[in-house]
Amino acid sequence: MRRFLQKLLSRPIIRLSDKYSSKPNHRRVFSSLTLLRKKIINPKSNRGIVIPFDSAEGRFIVLSDQHKGARDNSDDFALAEKNYLAALDYYDQERFTYINLGDSEELWENLFLTVKHHNKATFEAEKKFLDRDAFVKIFGNHDLYWDNDPLAPISLYQIYSKKFKVYEGIILQTTINKKPLDIYMTHGHQGDLQCDGNWFSKWFVSNVWAPVQSYLCINLNTPANNNDLKTAHNQMMYEWSSRQNNTLLITGHTHQPVFQSLTHIESLYIQRARAEKNNDVNEINKLNVEITKRHLENDSSLDFTGYRPTYFNSGCCCFDDGDITGIEIADGFVRLIKWEYDTQGNSGRIILEERDLASLINELETKV
Numbered sequence: 001m002r003r004f005l006q007k008l009l010s011r012p013i014i015r016l017s018d019k020y021s022s023k024p025n026h027r028r029v030f031s032s033l034t035l036l037r038k039k040i041i042n043p044k045s046n047r048g049i050v051i052p053f054d055s056a057e058g059r060f061i062v063l064s065d066q067h068k069g070a071r072d073n074s075d076d077f078a079l080a081e082k083n084y085l086a087a088l089d090y091y092d093q094e095r096f097t098y099i100n101l102g103d104s105e106e107l108w109e110n111l112f113l114t115v116k117h118h119n120k121a122t123f124e125a126e127k128k129f130l131d132r133d134a135f136v137k138i139f140g141n142h143d144l145y146w147d148n149d150p151l152a153p154i155s156l157y158q159i160y161s162k163k164f165k166v167y168e169g170i171i172l173q174t175t176i177n178k179k180p181l182d183i184y185m186t187h188g189h190q191g192d193l194q195c196d197g198n199w200f201s202k203w204f205v206s207n208v209w210a211p212v213q214s215y216l217c218i219n220l221n222t223p224a225n226n227n228d229l230k231t232a233h234n235q236m237m238y239e240w241s242s243r244q245n246n247t248l249l250i251t252g253h254t255h256q257p258v259f260q261s262l263t264h265i266e267s268l269y270i271q272r273a274r275a276e277k278n279n280d281v282n283e284i285n286k287l288n289v290e291i292t293k294r295h296l297e298n299d300s301s302l303d304f305t306g307y308r309p310t311y312f313n314s315g316c317c318c319f320d321d322g323d324i325t326g327i328e329i330a331d332g333f334v335r336l337i338k339w340e341y342d343t344q345g346n347s348g349r350i351i352l353e354e355r356d357l358a359s360l361i362n363e364l365e366t367k368v
Contacts, residue, residue: 029191029236033249037184040169048169048186049136055174055181055357059330061091062185064101064252065316067142068119070110076318077106081122083324083339084317086347088125096330098129099170101252101314102140102187112145112155123159130160137166140187140253172329179361180246183329188237188251188313230263231256234313241310246364248334250312250327257315257325259336259353260360261307265291267353309355309363312336325352332357 040048053060066084069075077084091098105115116123129135139146146152146166157163169186230238231254238261241249256263262270268291275283312334315325321340328335335354339347 025191026236026239027191029233030240032190033186033237033240036169036186036190037171040171040184046165046167048167048171050171050173051136052173055176056332058172058174059094059096060099060172060328061087061096062099062101062250062314062327062329063087063317063324064138064140064187064314064326065103065255065318066122067103067106067316067318068115068122069106070114071118074109075106075118076320079322080317080319080324082345083322083341083347085121085125087324087326087339087349088122088128090349092125092128095134096328097134097136098126099136099185100126100138101185101250102138102189103142103252104137104140105143105145107143107145116155116159127160127162130162130164135164136170137164138170138185138187139166139168141189174357176332176358176361179365181357181361181364182247183250184247185250188233188253191233191236230258230266234258234263234311237313238307238311242308244310246361248310248312248360248364250314252314252316254313255316255318256313257336257352258311258313259327260309260355261311264352309360329357334360 036047039045040050063084066077066080067075068077071078088098105112105119107115126135137146146156147168149155152166153163156166169184171185172183174181174183234254234256237249237251238258241247242261259267268287272284272287272291275287312327314327315336317324317326319325323338323340325336325338328337333354333356336352338350338352340350342348
């Protein structure tokens with residue numbers, strides 16, 4: 001019966017989820033991002049922190065949206081746990097600062113004690129960063145508990161054995177060739193009417209969606225959807241960031257990686273347009289093969305060349321094949337990375353895209 005219902009209901013449920021799970025409001029997104037940035041910069045506020053860094057020496061890894069659960073059929077993180085632990089081991093050894101950008105714990109579907117019990121290994125791995133003062137934890141909508149529950153400080157101490165503050169945002173500040181650069185980060189649920197602390201959404205996820213997801217074993221985080229056109233929320237985040245000066249915006253929330261304001265499929269179209277301009281037949285054929293694996297192979301007329309490279313999205317750590325994606329800022333570069341399993345089940349790091357910050361900041365000088 002379960003297999004029959006999976007076959008019958010999975011696609012309609014996924015379509016309904018895509019349609020109703022997010023409802024960003026343009027005005028609310030813009031005002032929320034602007035207000036939070038002002039609060040972070042204000043030294044009297046406790047909503048975030050500003051961290052100055054040397055672009056040549058600073059090393060940061062940004063990961064988000066683990067949605068750690070109870071290791072049952074509704075736990076999207078279960079398949080990705082091994083990749084996540086391998087990634088944290090690598091970044092700890094390489095002395096990165098870890099910025100956890102929210103929705104790390106799935107606390108809409110689960111009680112804190114349940115998540116704590118089933119995720120001891122991941123909390124221990126994160127604690128290594130905290131022990132050397134290299135861990136920044138941001139809350140998202142699914143772990144808003146860290147911000148608004150009076151028991152949150154006790155819970156944090158229980159899993160990390162140390163007191164520390166969970167923030168709403170962070171700004172990394174640097175100067176490159178005498179030019180200032182702010183890298184502004186927050187989870188990205190701000191301005192989403194379905195997610196920004198909405199009690200009904202939390203009730204629905206906990207009491208309706210979680211049991212259905214568990215029974216049908218549905219994970220909406222497919223790599224195929226990840227390569228599509230930007231979601232409406234990502235588009236609004238980009239529009240806000242494109243109007244700022246000397247600023248990059250990095251969020252999570254949508255589970256869709258974005259690099260320099262473009263999803264991977266959009267980047268492929270730009271690369272193919274350049275290859276066609278240069279009459280590079282081999283490169284055109286290579287890119288066509290890659291594009292045909294995606295959803296939009298017939299949309300060759302789409303034009304993404306007008307985007308300013310101001311917006312980045314870390315993706316998620318709960319894809320249904322166990323992959324995780326994130327943003328690295330290291331060695332003077334910003335990179336979109338992926339950790340995936342090889343044929344033997346071993347975890348490996350792949351650089352999907354990268355850009356040196358020096359050339360990026362020159363492009364940001366274009367007046368908005």
